Amino acid sequence: MAVSNRLETPMGIVTPARLVAVTLMCAAGLLGAIVFGMAVGSSGTDFTAVFRSLQGKKALEATQWTILWRLRWPRVLMAMETGAALALGGLVFQALLRNPLAEPYILGTSGGAAVGAILGILMGLSPFPGVGAAAFASSALSLALVVLLASGRAGLRREALLLSGVMVNAFCGALILFFVSTTQDARLHTILFWLMGDLSRADMAVVWRLGAVLAVCAVILFAMARPMNVMLMGRDVAKSLGVSVTWMRLFLLGVTTVMVSAAVCATGLLGFVGLAVPHGLRLLFGPDHRVLVPACFLGGGAYLIGCDALARWIPQHGEMPAGVVTALIGAPLFIVLLRRATR
Amino acid sequence: MTGDRRVWHKSWPEPARRALFGVFLALILAASRVYARDGVDLVGRRVNLPEVPQRVVTLAPSLTEMVFALGAGPRVVGVSRYSNYPEATRDLPRVGSYVQPDVEKIVALNPDLCLVVKDGNPREVVDKLEQVGIPVYAVNPKNLDQVMETLIALGEVLQARDAAKALVADMKRRLHAVDERVRRVPQRPGVFFQIGVSPIVSVGTETFAHELITRAGGRNLAEGPEPYPRFTVEEVMALRPDIIVISSMERDQTFERVRQQWLRWPNIPAVALNRVVLVASDLFDRSGPRLVEGLERLVTILHPELD
Numbered sequence: 001m002a003v004s005n006r007l008e009t010p011m012g013i014v015t016p017a018r019l020v021a022v023t024l025m026c027a028a029g030l031l032g033a034i035v036f037g038m039a040v041g042s043s044g045t046d047f048t049a050v051f052r053s054l055q056g057k058k059a060l061e062a063t064q065w066t067i068l069w070r071l072r073w074p075r076v077l078m079a080m081e082t083g084a085a086l087a088l089g090g091l092v093f094q095a096l097l098r099n100p101l102a103e104p105y106i107l108g109t110s111g112g113a114a115v116g117a118i119l120g121i122l123m124g125l126s127p128f129p130g131v132g133a134a135a136f137a138s139s140a141l142s143l144a145l146v147v148l149l150a151s152g153r154a155g156l157r158r159e160a161l162l163l164s165g166v167m168v169n170a171f172c173g174a175l176i177l178f179f180v181s182t183t184q185d186a187r188l189h190t191i192l193f194w195l196m197g198d199l200s201r202a203d204m205a206v207v208w209r210l211g212a213v214l215a216v217c218a219v220i221l222f223a224m225a226r227p228m229n230v231m232l233m234g235r236d237v238a239k240s241l242g243v244s245v246t247w248m249r250l251f252l253l254g255v256t257t258v259m260v261s262a263a264v265c266a267t268g269l270l271g272f273v274g275l276a277v278p279h280g281l282r283l284l285f286g287p288d289h290r291v292l293v294p295a296c297f298l299g300g301g302a303y304l305i306g307c308d309a310l311a312r313w314i315p316q317h318g319e320m321p322a323g324v325v326t327a328l329i330g331a332p333l334f335i336v337l338l339r340r341a342t343r
Numbered sequence: 344m345t346g347d348r349r350v351w352h353k354s355w356p357e358p359a360r361r362a363l364f365g366v367f368l369a370l371i372l373a374a375s376r377v378y379a380r381d382g383v384d385l386v387g388r389r390v391n392l393p394e395v396p397q398r399v400v401t402l403a404p405s406l407t408e409m410v411f412a413l414g415a416g417p418r419v420v421g422v423s424r425y426s427n428y429p430e431a432t433r434d435l436p437r438v439g440s441y442v443q444p445d446v447e448k449i450v451a452l453n454p455d456l457c458l459v460v461k462d463g464n465p466r467e468v469v470d471k472l473e474q475v476g477i478p479v480y481a482v483n484p485k486n487l488d489q490v491m492e493t494l495i496a497l498g499e500v501l502q503a504r505d506a507a508k509a510l511v512a513d514m515k516r517r518l519h520a521v522d523e524r525v526r527r528v529p530q531r532p533g534v535f536f537q538i539g540v541s542p543i544v545s546v547g548t549e550t551f552a553h554e555l556i557t558r559a560g561g562r563n564l565a566e567g568p569e570p571y572p573r574f575t576v577e578e579v580m581a582l583r584p585d586i587i588v589i590s591s592m593e594r595d596q597t598f599e600r601v602r603q604q605w606l607r608w609p610n611i612p613a614v615a616l617n618r619v620v621l622v623a624s625d626l627f628d629r630s631g632p633r634l635v636e637g638l639e640r641l642v643t644i645l646h647p648e649l650d
Contacts, residue, residue: 071471318445
């Protein structure tokens with residue numbers, strides 16, 4: 001069954017019971033990922049410590065407690081938020097652009113956000129809202145550019161969309177390298193952080209900020225799940241059902257871009273999360289967005305926590321950027337999906 | 344008696360009892376602080392130092408060398424990845440590299456003091472260590488004089504004042520001896536100091552190597568505001584260096600190959616005079632006590648006529 005068909009099947013009925021069941025399944029997965037993420041680290045891996053630490057501070061050595069709750073916990077939370085934001089971003093892009101391969105990183109939206117964030121930092125703006133706003137503006141700009149480049153008479157052409165995305169992405173990558181290597185600015189952290197996505201600088205202040213943005217956007221997206229289903233059936237159907245396609249598209253793309261650029265400011269560029277998670281969940285739960293929005297929210301969080309934990313687990317010494325893991329999983333998946341979509 | 348007292352303070356009103364409890368708490372806290380010292384580190388941050396630091400983590404090879412030179416080596420429990428001197432550092436746990444310290448590993452070692460370098464160790468790492476209650480003392484030496492000031496300050500921090508004084512006195516004596524010898528040199532040869540292979544990278548004015556070259560009676564041909572300027576072979580030819588010093592990280596084979604490459608250009612004075620030499624980079628770019636050793640070696644290279 002081709003992915004493209006999967007996306008365009010008319011929707012059935014979603015019972016509350018099914019919604020609850022799916023949510024519970026994803027929540028269980030998320031919980032498992034959280035335990036994994038808390039148990040793994042460079043100072044040693046210990047699953048029992050995670051459960052013992054739930055009994056309170058006395059159950060663990062002070063050092064171990066600090067490592068678990070002051071170092072790993074913020075990191076797990078940030079991975080969860082970023083994963084949720086990127087997975088939802090991929091889901092919305094796929095629905096609105098009617099392209100199963102659309103994803104914030106591939107379309108250059110993440111790259112645009114990173115360039116904006118770097119410029120904001122270099123201009124000395126405050127992290128919030130200054131740098132965030134710069135990241136949003138720049139990522140909206142790159143998305144608009146990609147969509148404009150790919151627009152033909154018959155709507156968005158699939159290959160053109162991907163190609164322009166790849167080009168904008170490459171250009172943003174070059175800009176990032178340019179800024180980070182020419183300005184020896186300590187505030188820019190490392191090139192690795194911006195190009196490969198790195199969660200090692202997780203911080204509670206960022207977790208709260210990103211969490212607030214994500215919560216608002218996720219609620220909006222869940223409320224808009226029905227119109228998103230209708231959009232998939234095509235412009236004419238949507239019109240006849242009274243959905244104002246153009247405005248709906250703009251609004252949803254705007255909300256998504258806010259979410260993605262906030263995630264990029266916090267963690268740099270993590271590729272393919274918005275591809276792997278929605279497709280995996282579509283295979284599990286079918287194409288209905290009323291189910292997929294909460295599933296992607298929870299599943300995306302679980303996925304990135306898992307990827308980051310693997311990034312800390314695999315190397316003998318230290319850790320690698322989480323973006324390495326997401327790309328190792330995501331890029332081959334992209335090729336598979338591309339072959340299926342063009343067949 | 345005790346019973347009396349209990350009755351006596353039970354009869355107090357609630358706010359007063361709370362206040363009394365607060366006073367007790369403050370006293371206990373004050374007592375616990377007797378074992379710590381308030382200090383200001385070398386970049387102006389306030390640090391609450393342990394009375395005698397017993398578990399020290401150093402986040403740069405230069406800091407490792409300094410602490411060991413002060414005789415506090417046995418109290419070091421963790422070092423940065425490239426800390427390779429002295430020999431005793433070999434078996435110490437590694438806590439990540441200079442630019443990417445591994446906070447979790449540091450915390451797991453349960454240190455009571457973490458020493459960092461302002462230019463190099465990331466700010467976020469320092470913030471995080473402080474958040475989890477590890478005192479962080481930062482240093483930032485930019486030249487030989489500041490290295491000696493840093494050693495004295497670390498002597499204070501580690502309660503190794505005498506060792507620090509003796510060490511700095513010895514460094515000063517050796518520096519003075521070098522200055523005396525170099526004053527008599529007839530000319531100052533032009534030095535091209537190479538720290539990178541491809542691209543060719545040299546050292547600008549704001550580096551230790553520049554200071555050592557100048558003090559050893561040479562001219563740094565790459566001097567300027569750019570700390571690590573890049574060069575092409577033709578630019579080096581145009582500079583006409585009298586001496587080419589290749590600073591290596593003990594990777595002798597690589598750098599022997601680099602030397603062979605220079606030897607293809609006999610129009611460079613340094614090559615014609617067979618003055619292309621290899622030195623150990625650790626003696627020229629680590630802000631530690633061994634910089635004096637680097638200086639002495641450089642004097643021998645630049646002015647063999649003095650020996």
